[in-house]
Amino acid sequence: MLEITKLGHPVLRAKAEPIREIDAALRRFAADMLEAMYEHEGCGLAANQVGVARRIIVIDTRGAKNRPSVLRLGGKSLPVHKHMPMVLVNPELEFGPERESGDEACLSIPGIHGDVDRARVVRLRALDLDGAAVEFEAEGLLSRALQHEVDHLDGILFIDRLDAEERKRVADELHAMAR
Numbered sequence: 001m002l003e004i005t006k007l008g009h010p011v012l013r014a015k016a017e018p019i020r021e022i023d024a025a026l027r028r029f030a031a032d033m034l035e036a037m038y039e040h041e042g043c044g045l046a047a048n049q050v051g052v053a054r055r056i057i058v059i060d061t062r063g064a065k066n067r068p069s070v071l072r073l074g075g076k077s078l079p080v081h082k083h084m085p086m087v088l089v090n091p092e093l094e095f096g097p098e099r100e101s102g103d104e105a106c107l108s109i110p111g112i113h114g115d116v117d118r119a120r121v122v123r124l125r126a127l128d129l130d131g132a133a134v135e136f137e138a139e140g141l142l143s144r145a146l147q148h149e150v151d152h153l154d155g156i157l158f159i160d161r162l163d164a165e166e167r168k169r170v171a172d173e174l175h176a177m178a179r
């Protein structure tokens, strides 16, 4: 089982490297990432969170029953559950203009959560594990999870995106936990 890296580990602040070759080793690594994500009941995981600074994320939002996800291709909504879990290699996002606030947590920062302001809609481009191009639009929890995980690949954590008041509360909580 892959171990989850925790806040304070430098790999969480590293900018992950693009993946140049999609091979059997990468497919094995993706399967291990999914196993770790399910074990810890997360809905997303980035490679940095298992100590590897390479651009791959896994997502499965099906466990979050009260937080719907929307997946759209060419303007048409697709059944999200049929496309889970997702493994996305070299993911890139385009952000829609509208914003939305929502609660987030992170397996690398256990015990902490807070409201984060993000784009309501994103368009994702990535490769799948066969090297095929993937492109879709996302709303709801899927949009939020994609933004959270792609942030990890750039060394950004959700606590960096909290407003000043929330950040103060979280800093106090982290401080108390460190003691």
Ligand code: NI
Pocket (backbone or CB within 6 Å): 105, 106, 107, 108, 148, 152
């Ligand atoms: Ni996270």
